Amino acid sequence: MDELLQQLMTYLRGMWRRRWPGLAVAWIVGIAGAIMLFKMPDQYEASARVYVDTQSVLKPLMSGLAVQPNVDQQIAILSRTLISRPNIEKLIRMADLDHNIQTTRQKEQLIDHLMKTLQLKGSDRQNLYTITYRHTNPAEAKRVVQALLSMFVESGIGDKRKGSDAARRFIDEQIAVYEAKLREAENRVKEFKLKHMGMMGGDGNAYYQQMQRLNEELARVNLELRAAEQVRDSYKRQLDGEEAVYLPDGTALSPAGPASELDLRIEAQKRNLDELLRRYTEAHPDVQYTKRLIASLEEEKKQKGASGGQSMAGSVGSRPLNTNPVFQQLKVALAESEAHIAALQARANELQARVEKMRAAAQMLPEVEAQYAALNRDYDVQRRNYQTLVQRRESATLSGEMDAAAGLADFRIIDPPSVSPTPVAPNRLLMLPAVLFVALGAGLFFAFVISQALPTFHDARMLREVSGRPVLGTVSLLTNAAMNRQRRCNVALFAGGVAGLFAVYGAAMMLLTVGGPRF
Numbered sequence: 001m002d003e004l005l006q007q008l009m010t011y012l013r014g015m016w017r018r019r020w021p022g023l024a025v026a027w028i029v030g031i032a033g034a035i036m037l038f039k040m041p042d043q044y045e046a047s048a049r050v051y052v053d054t055q056s057v058l059k060p061l062m063s064g065l066a067v068q069p070n071v072d073q074q075i076a077i078l079s080r081t082l083i084s085r086p087n088i089e090k091l092i093r094m095a096d097l098d099h100n101i102q103t104t105r106q107k108e109q110l111i112d113h114l115m116k117t118l119q120l121k122g123s124d125r126q127n128l129y130t131i132t133y134r135h136t137n138p139a140e141a142k143r144v145v146q147a148l149l150s151m152f153v154e155s156g157i158g159d160k161r162k163g164s165d166a167a168r169r170f171i172d173e174q175i176a177v178y179e180a181k182l183r184e185a186e187n188r189v190k191e192f193k194l195k196h197m198g199m200m201g202g203d204g205n206a207y208y209q210q211m212q213r214l215n216e217e218l219a220r221v222n223l224e225l226r227a228a229e230q231v232r233d234s235y236k237r238q239l240d241g242e243e244a245v246y247l248p249d250g251t252a253l254s255p256a257g258p259a260s261e262l263d264l265r266i267e268a269q270k271r272n273l274d275e276l277l278r279r280y281t282e283a284h285p286d287v288q289y290t291k292r293l294i295a296s297l298e299e300e301k302k303q304k305g306a307s308g309g310q311s312m313a314g315s316v317g318s319r320p321l322n323t324n325p326v327f328q329q330l331k332v333a334l335a336e337s338e339a340h341i342a343a344l345q346a347r348a349n350e351l352q353a354r355v356e357k358m359r360a361a362a363q364m365l366p367e368v369e370a371q372y373a374a375l376n377r378d379y380d381v382q383r384r385n386y387q388t389l390v391q392r393r394e395s396a397t398l399s400g401e402m403d404a405a406a407g408l409a410d411f412r413i414i415d416p417p418s419v420s421p422t423p424v425a426p427n428r429l430l431m432l433p434a435v436l437f438v439a440l441g442a443g444l445f446f447a448f449v450i451s452q453a454l455p456t457f458h459d460a461r462m463l464r465e466v467s468g469r470p471v472l473g474t475v476s477l478l479t480n481a482a483m484n485r486q487r488r489c490n491v492a493l494f495a496g497g498v499a500g501l502f503a504v505y506g507a508a509m510m511l512l513t514v515g516g517p518r519f
Helices: 002-017 019-039 071-081 085-094 104-117 138-195 204-241 261-279 285-307 325-362 365-406 428-453 460-467 481-515
Strands: 044-053 119-123 128-135 410-419
Touching (some): 002 019, 002 428, 019 428, 085 104, 085 138, 104 128, 128 138, 138 365, 138 410, 204 325, 261 285, 261 325, 285 325
Antiparallel strands (some): 044 128, 044 410, 119 128
């Protein structure tokens, strides 16, 4: 601790010996700083306040129908990004600040100056924003604030409209793309259905149920067919047990006699056709088959009747045959039975063909269902995306109309652009004491540097430490009255120099406070 105190005292003694150059430097720095301070141009501050109302009556009413972005967040981002280079260039043109710009360098300096000095501050809770700008020309400062305020209001509306238009254009393009995809998918589904029409009536279970119904109907028809065959065989056995009755020679059949066997068959088929038409339509296979059978029998009748008015006599002894009534009824019943068997056989054949066809197609049904499911899956995804895009387009349209009606936000100018009547900078009352302290610090530093550059020894201990040799003795200086008076005079002069420096700065402070401009 003693060594530090001794070292400090050594530095102070050296600085005291070099006090006059330090005092001169303090005066020079102080006078130069004061001159620069008073020559600094006065700056006037222009400001404006705007309130952004983001609440709207339409927003809760249109909730769920229109897209409602976070307006508070958009305004906050807008306030942070408003002071950008493109906006500053636009502001320079709006405020007519480029009339004195001659070179690109001057323009760059002006842009940098505006980006550093322009301020847009706001409160996130109250949405109250303040625009400030300082310049030596009050009118120019006001124009800059007015231009920036206009850009702030217009950017909030223009950016929202641009975003809505861009969103609608993008959605329209995507809708057109998905319309083309839907048409392609619909064509693929249509072609697939046409190709596999027999299997597209329903799902696989319905297809197998249809096969089961066909099998059940085929079994029923086969059962009816076997029953009809048994009835026919019974008629045949009964018919074989009956005998014909022959009329006397030369006796012919009267016109009102019994009909031939061919007529009886034709009549039985017609009755069968009437029965089928009550149950089925004209396109039914049984009806078509019965019609063809009737036509065939009638053709056969025409061919047999071409010989004229020959009698219906039998070939036995050339005697006319008069049938037994029981024999005649059995033949009619046999003809009806054979016609019914033929119809059932045709129905059974048709059902058997359909069952075989469906059985062959059933092996391909799982693959067809898988392909159809894949087509439907792709189609459903594209249709769902298309419907979603259409809904989003309607929401975007409603949002655009809502913004056109209510706007992004309501910009209310609380304080229009105005300029302070007195300069706000530089603050000379605050800067002048700082200049004084800087001057004093410069003087002390210069005295310290000189004392270190031109050192002197103040006692024998310091000389011994520096030289590394023993000091045999010291010679003291005996001062007289004249030397003491000279020393006191030097101290007084130095104190007067320092006091004069403080007095000059005190007068300047009083001048700024009482008689002159404060800033």
